[in-house]
Amino acid sequence: MNGLAICTGNANKALAKGICKHLGTHLTDVLVSKFSEGEVRVQIEENIRGKDVFIVQPTCPPTNDNLMELLIMIDAARRASAKRITAVLPYYGYARQDRKDQPRVPITAKLVANLIVAAGAKRVLTMDLHANQIQGFFDIPVDHLYGINELCDYFIDKKLKNLVVVSPDVGGIKMARAYAKRLGAGLAIVDKRRDNPEKTEVMHILGNVKGKNAVLVDDIVATAGSLVEAIGALKKKGVKDVYAAISHGILSGPAVSRIKACKDLKELVITDSIPLTKSKKIKNITAVTVASLLAEAIQRIHNEESISCLFDETTR
Numbered sequence: 001m002n003g004l005a006i007c008t009g010n011a012n013k014a015l016a017k018g019i020c021k022h023l024g025t026h027l028t029d030v031l032v033s034k035f036s037e038g039e040v041r042v043q044i045e046e047n048i049r050g051k052d053v054f055i056v057q058p059t060c061p062p063t064n065d066n067l068m069e070l071l072i073m074i075d076a077a078r079r080a081s082a083k084r085i086t087a088v089l090p091y092y093g094y095a096r097q098d099r100k101d102q103p104r105v106p107i108t109a110k111l112v113a114n115l116i117v118a119a120g121a122k123r124v125l126t127m128d129l130h131a132n133q134i135q136g137f138f139d140i141p142v143d144h145l146y147g148i149n150e151l152c153d154y155f156i157d158k159k160l161k162n163l164v165v166v167s168p169d170v171g172g173i174k175m176a177r178a179y180a181k182r183l184g185a186g187l188a189i190v191d192k193r194r195d196n197p198e199k200t201e202v203m204h205i206l207g208n209v210k211g212k213n214a215v216l217v218d219d220i221v222a223t224a225g226s227l228v229e230a231i232g233a234l235k236k237k238g239v240k241d242v243y244a245a246i247s248h249g250i251l252s253g254p255a256v257s258r259i260k261a262c263k264d265l266k267e268l269v270i271t272d273s274i275p276l277t278k279s280k281k282i283k284n285i286t287a288v289t290v291a292s293l294l295a296e297a298i299q300r301i302h303n304e305e306s307i308s309c310l311f312d313e314t315t316r
Contacts (some may be wrong), residue, residue, distance in 0.1 A: 002300045004302050005051045009069035016056040018291030023299060032069055042072045044080055053082040060274040061091030067093060071119045071152055078120035086123040087116055090249045090273035095130035113137035124295055127273055128219045128247035143307055146269045150288050151245040152182040154269055164188050164212040168230055172218060179217045190230045200304050210238035221246045224255040231264050239265045248273050251280050
């Protein structure tokens, strides 16, 4: 596409290449490596002067390395006289640190937003933020997409019967309702108590789930502790098969071993916003691509067209 440049670091090259394939363009050559002392080295090896530059770089683990690559690539593009720089963040790291929930803690999600703007980004394109209010942390336009269509299409193709969509907590009801509407399914809620940032206890299941196939929906699966707890509670309530549809598969710490050991989980379906590394590829984890969604958004932004039809999770 004329006047468009797609760049990427080391965070998720496969997704960036998929986006370029949908757009019918090539990935701009960018050297992203490290100096001997560990500092990030970036050099854009093509002329991008006057171009509309999109930098595809989820800030997934290793979070700090990928964040620094993003910031330095933005700065390099700004100094190379790019016309406009859009940071494409399929996954926005530090999003769970979005408020002061304890004394003397930072709001790191806001700090990261400040860094991205200070580096020179003029626009942000992201997907399934952990908290919608993070959009307001930026002083530049933010386009917020949802992976619901890609995930729902996967389950529609499976032709599962007697479905119920389950929200993992009260805060996820809006998302779960959108999935339920799209899948023509019932709705249930897991009532849980959070003991600490990475441990929860399921208290009750609100809704009729007995004898049904359940699809747990959420935005993030990190250590999978909450997921396994919810699955156990659903099985005790008489659920037939349990699936999970989760946008961002961080799968940190004991997550993969927990999922592998969880015989009651039929399948975990995630998007490729975060790359599924070889060590995390097990038989009951499936990744669906969001390359076409991001490609269409990039094309619309580049052509100065509305993308509201892509990010309205309740009407799509």
